[in-house]
Amino acid sequence: MKIDLSYGSGGKQTSSLINDIFLKHFDNPVLNRLEDAAVLDVQGRIAYTTDSFVVTPLFFKGGNIGKLAVCGTVNDLAMMGARPRYLTAGFILEAGADSQVLEQIAQTMRETADEAGVQIVAGDTKVVEGSGNIYINTSGVGEILKEGISIANCQEGDCILLSGNLGEHHAAIMSERMGIExxxxxxxxxxxxxVEGLLEAGIDVHCMRDVTRGGLGTVLNEVADSSACQVEIRETSLPVSKEIQGFCSILGLDPLYMANEGKMIAVVPGEQAEQALAAMQRNPYGAYAQIIGRIEKGAGVRMITALGGSRAVDILYGEGLPRIC
Amino acid sequence: MKIDLSYGSGGKQTSSLINDIFLKHFDNPVLNRLEDAAVLDVQGRIAYTTDSFVVTPLFFKGGNIGKLAVCGTVNDLAMMGARPRYLTAGFILEAGADSQVLEQIAQTMRETADEAGVQIVAGDTKVVEGSGNIYINTSGVGEILKEGISIANCQEGDCILLSGNLGEHHAAIMSERMGIExxxxxxxxxxxxxVEGLLEAGIDVHCMRDVTRGGLGTVLNEVADSSACQVEIRETSLPVSKEIQGFCSILGLDPLYMANEGKMIAVVPGEQAEQALAAMQRNPYGAYAQIIGRIEKGAGVRMITALGGSRAVDILYGEGLPRIC
Known part of the structure; x- marks a missing residue:
């Protein structure tokens, strides 16, 4: 069924969309009440964030916009040392969007939310003119497990860990768009x-950041700016799969600026770096984790190249890949 | 300046948009940290909700999309008996959107947030292809002041108050679109x-609901369904201004199904109805409040008409007015 503008007017059609798709898949006691807002228990201080998702195409190898919309927001919470607890989901549908496609996306959101341990407790749907695009905003609330984790908290002598191979989300989206097999x-x-693994291993994590739009180069510059320090990374330590290396060399891409949706950096005291690495590598999502560099006195980001030289690493300049997430 | 796709890629342009517009206007210590998520103190149980805004045109008499985006979400929190505390704001911009327009909207959001007593603590911006449309999602967290307020909590003998005149938002948007002066x-x-006024007056509020998309007719049906009761309203008690009456009679509209963005119903014990009405009328936003009906045994919504008859009131069927909020 094609969704038209009448599904956004708050009457019978809106109600059928909510019942037949969102309540069916998100189904939980809080959401099912259909109150104006969810009423929730939280313990202690909270982390709170939002992200919108406009990726195209909606489906790609390894996921879809719904999986992204859940992961993106729970990851932002996790990066502050918080256990993700609750999500909201706001859908902006262009007229012509297919209800079966929407239902598949909702189903994936529920599966991903279950894996991430969060409940989708509030939602909203609007319909605009257009050509069937689907946009999703999620916001999330988590409970802080460790205080003081901050992008401004990196200190000289800290080591930087990266949880795995770079560039996969970016390359997967590009491959879909360009029809590359x-x-x-x-x-x-x-x-x-x-994150839980690091905290349970007793690591005094100073800073975490997921490596998404803008890539590792941009994230490391944000760290250097906020913590007023220099970030030094070694090119030879950067984990990149052979397939991505090949993909990059053919298309002239730099893994440093490619988007990821399941990678993070953790900045930890130098003396705990090996222990933190082991904790990461025990987790399937951290199997290819590496220690990629250190925090030094100074400013900006420098990379020791494979040939032993050193060069500045700037933030992403220009377009990157539009609608990557 | 026209915003293009490069402003959504997470690099230098995204960063300039954040600094020059959002941080400039939303400016507060939590947001300014630019962490992945805001870390916040909350007291007790929380209310949590989300809403997206796609209104067209972006500016209209009495407000703009930014004012709507703040009011819509803080009102949903207030309806659960919560004091609104924190908002997130997610912007989806179509390429071609004007940065000065965006800045005016951000400025209004800040002013409205200040009036509502909330801080905008997290945000996100994405850019998609298109023709300059601006969509905003907000989510909000509030602290519950009174437990048990629920759309399922209306009881026989309760009275229904409406906080003021119906149809104004709807008529204002229609007037803008049709060029009616x-x-x-x-x-x-x-x-x-x-809401605070009702609680401070010691009213044992059973249910509140803001009357938005779908209009009063739809909201009252939701109350009747959720509380398994009959709602009876009197046509002669419904507050409608002379100007809206005229507008409706010319265009064949029914105020019962017109959208509002600053009106609420409160369902209170019958014996407290007059006291609740007085509390509402003391507030400028409740100056035209009325007791419009009662909760009875039964199901559905009935209206005693001006002529003394009685008719069923259904929920909005069909398109209403697309993109009204």
Missing amino acids: NNIASDCAPLFSL | NNIASDCAPLFSL
Whole structure:
């Protein structure tokens, strides 16, 4: 069935969309009440964030927009040392969107939410003119497990860990758009279990950040700016799969600026770096984790190249890949 | 300046948009940290909700999409007996959107947030192809002041109050679209002060609901369904201004199904109805409040007409007015 503007007017059609798709899949006691807002218990301080998702195409190897919409937000919560608890989901549908496609996306959101340990407790749907695009906003609330984790908290002597191979989400989306046949799947994944592993191992994590739009180069610059330090990474330590290396060399891409949706950095005290690495590698989402560099006095990001030289790493400049997430 | 796709890629342009527009206007210590998520203190149980806004045109008499985006979400929190505390804002911009327009909207959001007593603590921006449309999702967290307020909590003998005149937002948007000149302004407003007034007056509020998309007819049916009761309203008690009456009679509209953005119903014990009405009327947003009906045994919504007859009131069927909020 094609969704038209009448499904956004708050009457019978809106109600059928809510019942037949969202309540059917998201089904939980809080949402089912259909109150104006969910009423929830939380313990202690909360982390709170939002993200919108406009990826095209909606479906790709390794996931779809619904999986992204859940992972993106739970990962932002996890990066602050919080256990993700609750999500909201706001759908903006262009007229012509297919209700079966929407239902598949809702089903994936529920599966991903279950894996991530969160409940979708509130939602909203609007319909606009257009050509069938689907946009999703999620917001999330989590409970802080460890205080003081911050992008401004990196200190000289800290080590930087990266949880796995770079560039997979970016390459998967590009492959879909360009009709390139390969086995590259998006790395899209909920990362709280990685964070929990670090905290349970007693690591005094100083900073975490998921490596999404803008890529590792941009994230490391944000770290250097916020913590007023220099980030030094070694090119030879950057984990990149052979397939992505090949993909990049053919298309002239740099893994440093490619988007990921299931990768994070953790900045930890130098003396705990090996222990943190082991904790990451015990988790399937951290199997290819590496220590990629250190925090030094200074400013900006520098990379020791494979040939032993050193170069500045800037943030992404220009378009990147539009609608990558 | 026209915003293009490069502003959504997470690099330098995204960063300039964040600094020059959002941080400039939303400016507060939590947001300014630019962490992956805001870390916040909350007291007790929370209310949590989301809403997306796609209204067209973006500016109209009485407000703009930014004012709507703040009011819509704080009102949903207030309706659960919660004091709104924190908002997130997710922007989906179509390429071609004007940065000055976006800045005006951000400025209004800040002013409305200040009036409503909330902070915008997290945000996100995406850019898609298109023709300059601006869509905003907000989510909100509030602290529950009174437990047990619920759409399922209406009881026989309760009275239903409506906080003011019907149809103003709907008529204002229609007037803008059709180029009709009149003085009708949207009623868009943050309603927590009305709720606070009821609670401070010691009213044992059973249910509150803001009357938005779908209109009063739809909201009252939701109440009747959820509370398994009959709602009876009196046509002669429904507050409608002379200007809206005129507008409706010319265009064949029914105020019962017109959207509002600054109106609520409160369902209270019959013996407290007059006291609740007085509390509402003391607030400028409740100056035209009326007791419009009662909760009875039975099902559905009935209206005692001006002529003394009685008819069923159904929920909105069909398109209503697309993109009204």
